[in-house]
């Protein structure tokens with residue numbers, strides 16, 4: 001969660017039993033950092049770290065998490081080119097870089113970044129392929145479901161062909177306070193990439209429903225926004 005999930009936040013949550021924690025999202029190049037300033041100035045939380053400081057900053061944040069966590073450390077990143085994401089993948093304590101093809105803030109989408117990357121599956125595939133080829137870490141791609149005009153299965157196949165390790169799907173169902181499990185089912189039926197299902201997981205029951213729909217793993221954000229979790233992950 002931009003502006004919230006920094007190293008200290010993730011370190012303090014690590015004891016809840018997660019396999020992976022995600023830092024960010026962070027803006028990784030000049031245009032997205034500029035967009036981050038604009039988003040912040042209209043009152044939405046954002047991390048604003050300047051381009052030349054990002055790698056040393058993330059080295060520190062990952063080290064803070066590592067003090068208390070043996071699992072995987074992921075960093076969610078917005079960038080209009082692969083280079084800055086590849087640079088972050090070379091940080092020693094970073095296990096996964098996550099391409100943000102999910103953000104819907106207009107300052108980001110008008111750069112062709114965030115969920116705007118879903119509009120062109122060929123470009124997305126090439127973008128991720130370059131990262132997979134050059135990265136030192138594993139690679140995840142985070143997408144949002146139910147974006148008008150987007151076929152999630154086509155995107156999932158493109159991400160799978162790119163060689164990414166994970167497809168992370170925010171199965172948002174606009175107008176409902178529950179995940180779109182049909183999207184998870186159809187992605188699972190049509191691809192074999194490791195699928196992380198996300199949205200509205202707040203207890204054991206909602207987590208199990210996501211796994212039963214075909215997700216290989218689950219993630220959650222808002223249920224942990226207060227810095228702790230009020231259910232036991234080991235019961236899922």
Ligand SMILES: Cc1cc2nc3c(=O)[nH]c(=O)nc-3n(C[C@H](O)[C@H](O)[C@H](O)COP(=O)(O)O)c2cc1C
Pocket residue numbers: 001002004024025026045076100102103142170198199200201219220221222223
């Ligand atoms: C304040 C806030 C900031 C967020 N920032 C990001 C972000 O930077 N990158 C990202 O991939 N998702 C971001 N998300 C989306 C969450 O990671 C998650 O996909 C979404 O909230 C649905 O999952 P949940 O129901 O478990 O919260 C953000 C969500 C919130 C509430």
